[in-house]
Amino acid sequence: DLLLSSLQLSSTSTIIMDYAHKVFGQIVQPDLFMCNTIIRAAAYSSTPSLAFSLYFNQFINISMMRPDSFTFLFLLKACARLSSASTGAQLHGMIVKLGFQSDAFVRNALINLHATCGDLATAHSLFDDTATNDVVARSALIAGYAKRGQLGIARGLFDDETHCHTRDVVSWNIMIAGYVKQGQMDNARQLFDRAPQRDVVSWNTMIAGYAKCGCHARALEMWEEMRNAGGDASPDEATVLSLLSSCADSGALDV
């Protein structure tokens, strides 16, 4: 139980993961929840591929236990972190075979997986099939296009007025980050200013963008604005990390 709960923490060290793996091997009949927990831990670890060997051992070799949608969500996460299109295609096949593709969470994670791996055609057609009114699916797809620099298509999806639930604070952040990644800070800034809500990620995205392109003064200005804006967006570790280089550049680094 102790081990299970330490695996539920957000980050699990390699050592704990290793130990958990050994202990897990001693458990005679782990139930579905236990299997999911260890697969989840593996998926988020530095060796996501371990999730797949655990899956095959527990669900295929050892028992006839049936995986559930959680199991596949974690495998999808592992696969996305591996960024492996071929593993993704196989996993997709398994999911369809077992009938889990109708689960909205699984479907969105699939869209995310293909978008992450660069298989935008597959991601887009999954989206068109059943997910056009789902903001999570849409933003996963937008992120995929933005990642590959296809900002025109990304923007089209973002601006789509023909569907419902097309935007939230996350999708605004994704679109802003897309411009930032291409070094288009003016476009990023324009969107940022138009955004109905900003959270800490919105601010961090802009600050990191200015820092990365060497606009350290602008980065520091944003930080000042962020503090004045107050509200729900208080700075976090990511904010500080981006600011470090800008402070160093301006000579304002007093430690």
Added chain:
RNA sequence: AUGGCAGUCUGUUC
């Protein structure tokens, strides 16, 4: 003991 219930869930910055 058996049965049930609960717990794990998708997209953005670092």
